[in-house]
Amino acid sequence: MIGFRYSAQRPPDPRRINDAVVQRFDHVYEVDPALMRDHVRQHDFPAWDTRRIVDSRWEHLAWMHDHWADSVISGEELMEDEPTGE
Template sequence: MSDVALTTFEHVFEVDPRLMQRWVLQQTFPNWDTLRIMNARHDHLDWMHRHFADKVLSGSELLAEVDGEDGSPDS
């Protein structure tokens, strides 16, 4: 985890709002709204994939591809 990240709920990482207050007026953000957004993120990703993606790759597929690249011209 980064020094600039806060954990308000398990598996929810947020940028420390104090780092943004110089440029962006900070508002009180209720916990229920954070949980609502967190619980809807998979629905949003599914919608984005259906409308804009030709192919959806998992993170493990991407990591395997990166790990397979050894920099040699034969790869």
């Protein structure tokens, strides 16, 4: 069994970024939980679990590319192909 005291691992209070986004940790943006309460049950999420997920996201992305992508393009390349809408 894994145990922890949530009171010792409570994430920092969120900083508002805009009407829909908050930030608790640097470079980690979240949809404001208040906007989701009516649609998705909200759970207490310890700070260590957020850090674990953030620390492993590049490794996960690399794994997905290795196993599923024929090629990988950057966001800049993708935006170059977007119509300007004019």
